[in-house]
Amino acid sequence: LSENAVPAIVQDQQGYMWFGTREGLDRYDGYDFTIYASDPADPATLSSGFVTALYVDRDGILWVGTFHGGLNRFDREQGSFARYQNDPQDPTSLSHNRIRAITQDQDGYLWIGTHGGGLERFDPQQGTLTHFRHDPGDPTSLSNDIVRAIYPDPDGTLWVGTYGGLNALDPS
Numbered sequence: 001l002s003e004n005a006v007p008a009i010v011q012d013q014q015g016y017m018w019f020g021t022r023e024g025l026d027r028y029d030g031y032d033f034t035i036y037a038s039d040p041a042d043p044a045t046l047s048s049g050f051v052t053a054l055y056v057d058r059d060g061i062l063w064v065g066t067f068h069g070g071l072n073r074f075d076r077e078q079g080s081f082a083r084y085q086n087d088p089q090d091p092t093s094l095s096h097n098r099i100r101a102i103t104q105d106q107d108g109y110l111w112i113g114t115h116g117g118g119l120e121r122f123d124p125q126q127g128t129l130t131h132f133r134h135d136p137g138d139p140t141s142l143s144n145d146i147v148r149a150i151y152p153d154p155d156g157t158l159w160v161g162t163y164g165g166l167n168a169l170d171p172s
Contacts, residue, residue, distance in 0.1 A: 002026050002035045010054040012062060020051025025064055036081075038069070044080035047072055048097075055102035055110070057124070063110065065099025071112060071122070084122070094120060095131050096145075105152045105171060113147030119160055121171075134164065143167050 001021060008020030017028040024037040025046060038049040047069025055063045062074040070085035071094065087093040096117020103111050112120040118133035119142055135141040144164025151159045160167040 001033065002037070007052050008054040008065075010056055010062070012056045013060050018054050018062065020054050020064065022050045024049045025051050025054075036074075036079075043083065044078070046081055047083040047085060053099050053102045053113075055104070057104045057110065058108070061124075063102050065102050065112065067098050067115070070094050070097040071099055071102075073124075086117070092129055094129060095133070100146075100148050101150045103150045103152055105158060106156060107171070109171070111150050111152070111158060113150050113160065114145070115147075116145050118142050118145040119147050119150070119169075132169070134162075 001019060003021035003023035005022050006019050010018050019026040024035050027034045036046055038046040048066035050067040051064055052067045053065030057063065064072040064074060070083060072081040072083055074081055085094055086097045096114040098115035099112055100115050101113035105111060110122040110124060112122055118131060121130040132142050134143060134145045142162060144162035146163040147160055149161035153159060156171060158169040158171055160169055
């Protein structure tokens with residue numbers, strides 16, 4: 001492994017095991033490790049080496065959440081990454097670059113839990129984001145902007161674990 005702390009693990013449809021560490025993303029094929037690191041000078045690498053969340057969507061795409069660099073989409077054929085990050089000048093970008101959880105709902109949307117930026121709904125087809133944030137004046141808003149866990153149940157409810165409690169979101 002590139003580093004001993006492993007905050008995220010996932011297995012893809014090809015059988016590879018993926019391990020997120022504080023020093024990059026490690027792929028294990030049953031015999032050897034391949035390490036994917038971050039290089040700030042190369043935009044085709046991971047946006048940050050501190051990997052905190054991994055998810056393989058229903059199309060087999062590996063999504064990598066980092067603690068400082070936002071969301072990354074792995075391109076298997078090229079062995080490279082596309083980055084989705086916070087841009088203060090772009091209101092359609094991630095609201096925060098610290099990713100803690102990733103999942104996909106039955107409609108194909110990715111749900112991204114951030115550490116301080118609330119919950120994000122990402123449409124991979126359109127590349128658009130919808131933000132869900134805590135609003136102290138709205139008791140029906142997210143209970144806290146630190147989201148640690150997300151789980152879509154079979155009837156469509158999205159369960160969101162935050163530092164402020166458990167939330168049930170009806171995506172419709």
